[in-house]
Every structure is written in structure tokens, then in C-alpha cells.
Amino acid sequence: MTGKIINLGSGDLILENDKNNESANASITGSIINTGTGKLSIENKNNTKITGDISNLSSGKLDITNNSKIQGGITNSGSGDLSLTNTSTLTGNISNSGLGNLRINNQEGASISKGITNSGSGTLMLNNFGSIGTNDSGYNISNEGDGTLEITNNSKITGDINNLGNGDLSLANTSTLTGNLSNTSNGNLNINNQDDAIILGSITNENSGNLDLINNAFINGNISNSANGALDITNNSKIQGGITNSGSGDLSLTNTSTLTGNISNSGTGNLMIENKNNNGNNTSTISSSIMNTNSGNLMLDNSASIMGSIMNQGSGNLMLNNTGSITKGITNFGNGNLSLTNQENATISGGITNSGSGTLMLNNSGSIGMNDSGYNISNEGDGSVNITSWTIRTDDTTKSLQTLTVGGRSANSVMVENLIVDQSNLNMDELNDINNLVSGVSLNNIKKINTNGSGEMILSYDALSGKIST
Template identity: 35%
Template sequence: RKSHLNSKKIVLSLAAISFLASCADAALNSEIKTYDEANKNLKARSAASVYTPETRTDTTINSLHTDKVTITGSGSHSLIIETGGALQPQDKNKVIYVNGQNSNTLTLTNLTNKGTIDGQVAVENSNGSFTGTITVNTFENKGQINGQIYMGIWAGKGTINVDKFDNSGTIVSNNKGVYFQGNTNIKSFTNSGLISGNQGVSLSGATINNFNNSGTIQGNDGTFGAVFVSGNITTFENTGIISGKSSGMFVTSNIKTLINSGTITTTGKADNNAGIKLESGGTIDNIINTGTIKSESYGIGVTYGKFGALTIENGGIVYGKIAGINVGQWQTLGNLYIDGGKDTKKDSSVSGVYGDDYGILLSLGSSTQKINLTNGGVIQGNTNGIRLINAASLSGDMILSGEGSRVEGGSGSGISNESGKISGSITIKDGATIGSDSGKAIENSGSGTVTGGITVSGENTKLEGNIINTGNASIGSDIKIENGAKVEGGLVNQGNGSISGSVQVSGGSSIDSITNTGNGAISGSITVDEDSKLDSITNTSTSDTGISGSITNNSDNKLEISNSGNIGGKIESTGGADMVISNSNGGTISGGISSSGSGNTSISNSQGSTINNGITVSGSAQVEISNQGSVGKDSNGNTVTNNGNGSVGIKDWVVSTDKETGKLDTVVVGGSGKDNVKVENITVDQSNVNLDELGDINNIISGVNQGNIGNIGTNGGGEISLSY
């Protein structure tokens, strides 16, 4: 039956209805009064209902009423407050009270407000013994609600099922704006209006299948967010604004998929605030962001929880004043995908993660799996673009690809691995960039490890700054600069840093320099291929290893090598480039030196320094040698071998004396082109020399055309005059 509460119709007070529900119809009829008889001195109408069990009651309110509405028992019910209707009782608690008792099944087919409700709307169990079900088919607010919407099971084993929750009006509360608790299940939650409270929307144990916000959700609480999720949400889509004082979204349970094309933000400035914050084991399996997630602290913060996959595309932004993304101690960020696309924001920013200090900060023991930037995606921080510290782990690959894709640092590094672990590889390709204002593109420091190697590949791909491996850090695989890529800086291995793989420059690529210093060790080889460019190699390492592999220059660009440490392999030039080799301060080149190209080679071996396995020339190069140290012999017994059609000029050579025997370390010249070897000056070290050795020039130098020998002298003054 319908009750239309008009001026000459029936008005039932709460007290009257509670009494009359147990009386006979005759008694009930005798107590009914018209509106004029019952409310002679009142301006506002009073409409309230306690619905009898098993009875369907549809109620419409279209004017001002000051009593509460209570719906209980079993059966189906509806309540509509029209545009001119208002519920404004003096007591604001449970202004509309829908409660389940015992094992009853109560259905609220429609609770719609187009007018004003001053106070709380509560749908709940009446006590802890409730085991039944409350079903709300439709809750819809198009008007103004000045109080909390509570739907929850706070004790017992009952259930609340909500098919549709739709707010296009305004819900404002000093408590939680909308609060779902316990075994409460919502199929569809839609907000296109305003929801505001200390938490705008709060879940505590409840579930929502589809959460859609195109309006505004505000949270004024300093601890939790505008949306507090301690329940489960299957799909959460935001095209509107979610703004909280502490966090936009505070998640302690699970959201399977979060799609944001709107704004999720915080207004507070505490250093633990975040646009989206995971706490107490909270998880979000998948985030797709094409909108803005921002905070005065962290755009996305994982204090205690785990992200699955985070995709940022179509102009999506994650920004934090401290860090765009902060993964706290021992927490997890899964796969990160940033696709710059062609879309930009009005301020010209493109899809990416931005921070005033750090783009991405991985703290003590934290982990992430894969980072993939493409089509102009950006990670940018004014200190570091990406920072890993204290056992933080990147277990997957880091791939930057496409024009404009970049990781940028400021005063620090583009990528800084400070005692962290990068198990995968770092690949920069197809026009991507890593750089920083400080000139440090990639820095691996402390006990940091990069297991999978570093590859810079493709035209317009570049590192703007150095690759630095320092402290006790290690790079366990190859470093490749290939296919036209550029490193506008160098590779610097210092401290106790170690590089186990090779360094390869190929396909028209370039790197300014390679420096191995301190106690650094490079175990692999260094190769510069045709049309590629490496300007210099400097090895001053005191490590026994130094550079243990070979150095091969196949290019047409000049290479300068300066060594005062150990080079275990051979130095070889096969291209058309000039090469300058300086071995000094006790440096050792164990594998010898070979020049088989057409470029000129200059070799300087200072006092106390050693070149083992001789010097071999087999191309058309012009080779100039100055030796004041020791040059060993090759497998054929030659100190200098010329098998080419070029010329070898010995500008100066100090012939040393064996300290034990007094015999001279004879310079033996061999090869098919030995007649093209010319000697400008030879100096005999006469300390401990057996003077009989000086009687035969072949004890000093052999194999060379004696007419090509200029001056022979000693380091004790004077010259040796020999007839030959």
C-alpha cells in the first residue's frame, strides 16, 4: 500500500505506529488523525515508518519532515524523497534506519533522495544475532545529504548486498562520507557528484565489483585517504577528482584493476603522504594511468604492500615532490610500463614519472621487476631519475626505446644503483636517452651489481654523461654501444669496481673514453669496430687484473691509450686510424702490441714499464717506437717484427742489462719487412753490463739493416763507436 503524506492524509508518528502495529484494525482506525487534527500548531510535517514484517511499503516524502524513518523486518520496501522533500530531525543519528534482525530477509528496492537529508543514513544489522540478508537494489542520491551513508555488518553473520549505489548529488559528512563495513557486497558504485568526509569513501571488509568516479571524492583526515580501501575492489575507474589530505587513495587490502584518467592527489605536505598509498599489506594488481597522480611527497608510495603492473600512457603523469614513485623497505613494485605516445598535457609534459628529488626511489630491500619506457616515456628527478639503495632489487630488464624516451637526473645520476642489485639488463635503444646535469648517466656504486649488462643501441640513442662503476660495485656482463649510438661521456671504472664482461663499440657508434683507475678491474676485452669511435683508454689501476682482456681498434678514428697499470691482453690496431700508446710508471702490457692496419701508430714505453710478447707490424702503417723500459720477445724470438710494407722507426731505445748475468737484452728485429726498420738512437744501459757484450753490435740489436742504425750510446755518457 502507498502512503502519500499530504495535508489531509494520514500522518503516523513513530509512537503511534509502534503501538498500533499490535492492535486490531478497528482500534487502529480509531486512533488515526488527520494532519490538521494532529499537527495544529506545527509548520513542518513529521513522517516516519516502522514497517510491519512481510509487508511491502512504498513511501514518498515531498515536503519537510522532522521525524526519522525506520525500516525493519522482512519484505520489500522503497523510500523516495522528492525534490521538495526534506528529512531534518533534531537528532542526526540514523535519520533513515534500515536494519535487519535475526534471520529476516529485507529488500530495499529503491532508496532515492532528490531533496535533502540532514543526518546519517544507516543500513545495518540491529544486533549481533543477525544472520539474514539485506538487499538494496538501488541507492540513488540526486540531492543533498548532510551526513554519513553507512551500509555495514558490524557483528554477526548477516549479509548486505547492494546492486547499485549512485550519487550524482552531494554527500557531506564530518565522519566518513560513505562507509561500507563487514560482509557488504556492492555490485556497482558510481559517483558523479560530490562525496566529502574525513574519508570520502571507506571500505572495511566490504567488496565492490565496479567502482566508478567521475565526480569529486574528498578526504579531510590526516591519516587515511579520500578513498580508504580495507576491503576488495575488482575494478576501480576514476575520471574525476579524488583528493585527500593525507592520501588520495589509501589501500590496505586489494584492488585488482585501477584505471585513472582523472586526478588522484593529496593536499597535505607530510613526508609520508601519497597520491596512492599501499599500507598494511595492500595490493593493486594492475594500474593504468592516463591521468594525474600527484602529491607533495610521493605520487605513488608503497609503505607496506605490492603493486603488480603499473602502466602510464596517453599523457599520464605520476608526480611527487620527493619522489614520483617510492617503494619502501622490503616492498614491491611489479612491472612498470611508460608509453609516451603522442599525447601531452597542457603544460607540455608527457607520460612519465616525475619527482623534485627522485623519479623512482627503491629503498632498502625493495624490489621491482621490469621497467619499460617507450615512445617518449619519461622518468625524471632533479637528483636521480631512478635510485636504488641498500639491497634494492630490479629483477627484470630495464628497457628504454623510441625517440624521446628518457631517464633524467639532475645533481645526481640518471640511474643510480647504490648497493642495489640489477639482475636484468639495461637497454637504451631507438632514440632513447639517459642523462643528468652532473654528467653521470648511469652510476653503479657501493656494493651495487648489474648482472645483465648495459646496451646502448641505435641512431639518436645516447647517454648524456658517464657510465660510472665505483666503490665495490660490479658489472657482470658486456657493455655494448652499437648501431650508431653515442655515449657523450665515458666508461669510468674506479675504486674496487669490477667489469666482468667486454666493452664493445660497433656499428658507427661512439664513446669518448674508457678509464680504469683506483683498484678497478676490467676482465673482458675492449673492441672498437669499423666506423665506430673511442677517443681514449686510460688504465691507472693498481689491481693485478687491471684490464685483463685485449684492446682492439678496427676503426678509422684515432685512439689514444695510456697505461700505468696492467693490461693482460694484446693491444691491436687493424683499421685506418692512428693509435697512440703510452705505457708508463711501471705499467705492463702482457699481450704485446700489434699494428696491422693502415693507420700510424706511436708507441712509448717509459722506464720501469714493460711490454711483453713484442711489437708486431703487419700492415701498411707507419710505426714509431720509443722505449726506455722493457720489451719482451714474441714466440719467434723477435722484439720487433715487421711483416708489412710500412715502415718502423725506432726513435729511441734503451737496451737493458740482465742484473744477474750482465748480458744485454738484445733488440731482435724480424719479419719479412725488417729492412724497413730504421733506428734513430739506441742507448745501452751500462749498469752491471759485461763489457765484452759491447764488442759485438749484434748483442745490442740484430736483424736490422745496419745501415739503418743511427746512433748508439750509453746512459753513462759518451758514445760507442763500432765498426760494422
């Protein structure tokens, strides 16, 4: 059949393309159009072919079942809905450009080789068990208008998925995505990467829209937020790539598993990180560095493990609450401020350095090790250091107090508001010399020395003589 097939009115039209015998001609080369309010149903059966375009132009409905091959494009440009079930091969573009909705069920073993576009205000729903190719825009799947695109991927998509318009795109992935995922305009992108799924490409949020990502599987590529939109990440499995916030929008990151790439806040927006163990899992880890390099603020709450260094390099502030383990050091380079609380039983192994013009405020009830210069605290720049509280314990091996050691070019300006001596296993002879408690700090800058007991021991400190009495 070579002519056009058109459904013009309000009636329904059923079209079956079937090859009943070897000599039958089961090829439709002309276009198929539904222009009225009626319903057009097309069933393309085994060993048949439709080479022309199929269009739904008005308020009528179009249902397509393809069990063979459709070479032409499929377009829904009116206010009616289009339903497409594919069990075989579609080689043309598929687009939803009007007010109506388009529902696609691409079944196991089936292929859509030219990709899918939603450019109107309708909703496009895709359930993929097969394979999908690339559309004319260079993407496998794109949402380019005000409508909504909903994707459930149960197979493999090898190209990019892009949200280009003001509408929202939601993606539930249970299998493999090898391309990049991007949100480039004012719409929102929601990604749920489910158990055993894989995302190999990058994920980017590039405009004022928001991107929400829940990862319960594996993400290999980098994740970035580069404009004034917000990026919210919940990681319950593994993200291998780096995470960057470089615009004026905020990035919120909750990690209950494994992050191996660097984390950077280089814009004017804020970065909020919560690193915690979850449901009895005590292996949540951020293994690379965390950097705040501009005027945005970094808020970090760690109750698990951070193995990389933490750096505040710009004019923004770093607020850190640690109840877990931080393996490397913490450095405040710029003119921003660092506020740090290290709770009881928490550890910071690499010491703390304040080398810029900002202020370091420190409350330590846990354990803080030495930096590369051999100090617990170094004040190297023009900024100030105020130790509001520091707990000193007795070393289990040497039975000596674990002295607070302060150094750096501006060590004499370090203020110690309160030293707290832990009474557990305390050797009283250690209290005879203030240098057993703290070194490198001007005696006049030590305000108070107490114990953490119930009041049976009271310490009195004389700043002029540096003597401690009980």
C-alpha cells in the same frame, strides 16, 4: 562499492577503503577518477581491495597510499602530480603519460607486478625497496617520452629497464638487477652501480643518446655502444663481460680495478682507455685482449697491468703510452699506424709485430721482450718501422747487453734513430761489437748511439764499418 568515484571540481576528496569488521564490504570495483583541479587522496587499508583503475586526468593532485591490494592500473595523464606509496600489492600497470610528475615509493616487502612506464614529458621518480614486475611493453621499467625517469633501486628488479625516448633515465643501484639495461633513442642513460650491488644483464647504447656508467660493484653482462652516441665507463670494481664500440660514437673507459672481458673497437668511432692504479691499489688489471678493427682510433694509456694481447687490425691508428706492465704482445695488422711509447721501468713482455702496411713509431725507455718469432720487433709486412729511441741495458745475470733484436720479412727497412746505452753496470767490452747492441737492422739504418750518462762517456758510431768508439 561498484560505481565510479569522480572528483570533478576544485575541491578535495578523501577516500578511505577500510574493512572494519568481518561482514563489511571493503571492495571498490569501479574506477576512481580525478578530473578537476582539486586533490584526491586515497588510502587503501589492510584487508581491502580496489579492482578498478585509478586515474588523474587534469591539473589536480592524486595521492595514493596502498596497504592492501590494488588490482587496477594507475595512470597520471594530465598536468597534475601523482604520489604513490605502496606497502603491499599492486597488480596493474602504472603509467605517467602527461605533463605531471609521478613519485613512487615501493617499500620493503611490497610488490608492483605489472611494471612502470613514463611516456609523457613529466618526471617519474621511483624509490624501490620491494619488487617490480613487467609492463605491457615487456619491460619492468621504461622511459618512452621526453620526460625524465629517476630510479633508486634498493632491492631486486628481475626484468629489463629501457630508455626508449628523448628523455633521460638515471639509475642508482644498491642491490640486484637481473635484466638488461638499454638506451635506444636520443635520450641519455646514467647508471651508478654502487657498493655491493649487482647488474647481471647487458648494458647497451643503441642510438644518438649518451650512456654514462660508474661501476663500484659488479657487472656480469656485456657493455656495448653501437651507434653515434657516446659511452663513458668508469670502473672502480669488476666488469666481467666484454666491452664493444661498434658505431660512429666514442667510447671512453677508465679502469682502476678489474676488467675480465675482451675490449673491442670495431666501428668508426674512437676508443679511449685509461688503465691505472688508484688510491694505493696496485692491482688494476685488464685480463683479456684489446682490439681495434676498423677506421676508428684507439688511445691507450696504461700505468697498471694488461694481461691480454693488443691488436690494431684496421685502418685506424693505435696510440699507446705504457708506464705499467703488458704481458702479451702488440700487433699492428692493417694499414693503420701504431705509435708506442714504453716508459722507463715499464714492461712489454711479448714483443711487437708490424705485419700490415701501416707505420710503427716506437720510443722505448723500458723493457720489451720477445714475440713468438724470437724478436723484440718484427716487421713482416709492407709498412715501415721507425725506432726513434731504444734504451739498452746490461743483464744483471749475464752481464751482457740486452740486444735489440729485429726480424721479419721487411727487417732491412727498420730505421733506428737513436740507441741509448745505459751506463749502469756496463761492461765496456760489450761496446766492441755493434751486434751486441742491435741485430737484424741494416748498419746504414742506425743513425746515432749515445749513453744516458752525464757526459763522461761519449760514443761515436761509424755506420760504414759498424764500429763504436769511445
